[in-house]
Amino acid sequence: MAGHKILVIDDSKVIRMRVRDMLPDGDFQVLEAKDGVEGLNLIRQERPNLIMLDFLLPRLSGWEVYQELQLEQSLQAIPLVIMSGRKEEVTDKLSEPFEFFEFIEKPFEKHQLQGAIKGAITKSKQPRIRTGAAPLKVAAPSIDTSEVAALHQRIEGLEDEVANLKKALAQLVKFVKQKI
DSSP, rough: OEEEEEEEEOOOOOHHHHHHHHOOSSEEEEEESSSHHHHHHHHHHOOOSEEEESSSSSSOOHHHHHHHHOOOHHHHTSOOOEESSSSSHHHHHSSSSSSSSSSSSSSHHHHHHHHHHHHHHHHSSSOOSSSSGGGGGOOOOOOOOOHHHHHHHHHHHHHHHHHHHHHHHHHHHHHHHHHH
């Protein structure tokens, strides 16, 4: 039995096999999942020592799997490498610098994968200041009261304009009915 478990969650069998082939030699077992639901179940059952997570997955996306991992303190400590063909997919949801995981853009080479794994292990050892869903929340923007007042005035003007248009439409309908 292998000493460590590495979980590769990707809907592409080719990517899963490629990652398996690129991993350094060692005493570990590679587990595979083809979607987010299967991956999350394996994470909870097997408690892997490293997770390689594709960001776009069927049934449960990599983003949703990441959110679930952040809700459980014991799962937050597992080194995580997020993989994606487009970095923008990840940065749309999580801003850089990535504090709690390492990112690798597909396609990647063996040395890039090994560097990402080392980085993920280092980041997993960093203390977490935030717990639960806190890292996912965004601060509310500050509200400029003068802008709000200007918007209210604009709304009142638009409401007057709509009322005038309704009157004009009623007159037009009345005129058409007289001509028919």
